[in-house]
Amino acid sequence: MTEPLVTLDHLSRRFETGGGWFTKPRAMMAVRDVSLAIPKGAVMGVVGESGCGKSTLARLVLRLIEPTAGQVRFDGTDLTTLSPAALRLMRRRMAMVFQDPYSSLDPRYTIADVLAEPYRAQGLPMPEGRVQELLAQVGLSPAMARAFPHQLSGGQRQRAGIARALALAPDFLVLDEPTASLDVSIQAQIIALLEDLKARLGLTYLFISHDLGLVRYFCDRIVVMYLGAVVEVLPDPKAPPRHPYTRALMASNFTPDPRQRKSLAALTGEIPSAFALPPGCAFASRCPVATDLCRRENPALLRDESGHALACFHPQS
Numbered sequence: 516m517t518e519p520l521v522t523l524d525h526l527s528r529r530f531e532t533g534g535g536w537f538t539k540p541r542a543m544m545a546v547r548d549v550s551l552a553i554p555k556g557a558v559m560g561v562v563g564e565s566g567c568g569k570s571t572l573a574r575l576v577l578r579l580i581e582p583t584a585g586q587v588r589f590d591g592t593d594l595t596t597l598s599p600a601a602l603r604l605m606r607r608r609m610a611m612v613f614q615d616p617y618s619s620l621d622p623r624y625t626i627a628d629v630l631a632e633p634y635r636a637q638g639l640p641m642p643e644g645r646v647q648e649l650l651a652q653v654g655l656s657p658a659m660a661r662a663f664p665h666q667l668s669g670g671q672r673q674r675a676g677i678a679r680a681l682a683l684a685p686d687f688l689v690l691d692e693p694t695a696s697l698d699v700s701i702q703a704q705i706i707a708l709l710e711d712l713k714a715r716l717g718l719t720y721l722f723i724s725h726d727l728g729l730v731r732y733f734c735d736r737i738v739v740m741y742l743g744a745v746v747e748v749l750p751d752p753k754a755p756p757r758h759p760y761t762r763a764l765m766a767s768n769f770t771p772d773p774r775q776r777k778s779l780a781a782l783t784g785e786i787p788s789a790f791a792l793p794p795g796c797a798f799a800s801r802c803p804v805a806t807d808l809c810r811r812e813n814p815a816l817l818r819d820e821s822g823h824a825l826a827c828f829h830p831q832s
């Protein structure tokens with residue numbers, strides 16, 4: 516494909532928690548040394564279980580939070596060293612769609628106000644007729660402009676969230692589980708809308724999901740994360756996965772129900788605490804083919820000439 520729109524270089528983010536009266540502060544790496552290139556016009560998918568660092572990665576990419584180490588380049592510009600003023604200008608070209616349209620839309624504002632907010636934040640006048648244009652783009656009726664979020668259905672609210680993201684005509688959207696809180700039928704409609712918008716507006720997507728099936732359907736390439744690190748990159752969604760973790764993700768039947776998202780039925784063994792990662796491969800405690808080598812050494816992420824990247828001593832074939 517073409518040159519990358521977004522490049523991540525050895526991106527890491529550490530969090531410290533605790534440090535109350537009775538607890539020592541503890542540190543963990545929510546994102547560990549992630550390097551990726553998102554080509555212009557691509558739909559790059561990121562999958563992994565709850566807590567593996569997907570949302571942290573999403574926020575790092577837009578520099579909504581600061582990295583502990585590493586770089587994010589957007590269309591050739593290093594976002595991580597931009598001044599606040601320059602970053603604000605750059606932000607016009609990128610936006611985020613959140614998982615939960617219930618909490619990401621302010622209940623006190625009408626949809627027209629919600630769509631005007633990105634213009635206010637940038638100190639830009641909103642062009643005449645822009646609200647109606649945005650509503651039409653996401654398949655909402657003109658009358659919705661005067662509605663409040665609670666008057667909309669879940670699917671309509673997510674459409675409004677997408678319209679807000681499109682307000683400043685960005686090139687790049689980060690979609691953080693945009694359909695995870697919706698019914699399956701509504702989910703399909705939102706995915707169809709995203710496909711249509713991408714084709715019409717020439718967008719590039721970073722699409723985050725815990726659902727490998729959905730990602731394989733929707734994305735051009737797939738990044739699999741485990742405990743903050745990339746363990747496999749599939750350059751083609753139909754390429755057979757070779758990492759035991761990706762294999763397990765594929766074999767398990769994911770449900771949209773977040774209560775069932777914590778564990779993979781196919782895997783036994785404990786997920787290690789992110790605060791105390793063992794030496795060696797982070798997946799060893801759950802891996803059906805782990806050896807002593809795996810428990811001793813950490814496999815590097817190696818890329819072959821097809822672009823397939825893999826961090827595993829014993830790849831499956």
Ligand SMILES: Nc1ncnc2c1ncn2[C@@H]1O[C@H](COP(=O)(O)OP(=O)(O)OP(=O)(O)O)[C@@H](O)[C@H]1O
Nearest residue numbers: 530531532545564565566567568569570571572789
């Ligand atoms: N602000 C924060 N302070 C401390 N720890 C955090 C913070 N944000 C995230 N974390 C921790 O970082 C890890 C990754 O969290 P993140 O939200 O990125 O995961 P996720 O893959 O998006 O999960 P989910 O699928 O549940 O949305 C988790 O262990 C989480 O507790």
Ligand code: SF4
Nearest residue numbers: 796799802809827828
């Ligand atoms: S390196 Fe070893 S433990 Fe890790 S995924 Fe590969 S086989 Fe399993």
Ligand SMILES: [Mg+2]
Nearest residue numbers: 569570571691
């Ligand atoms: Mg998340």
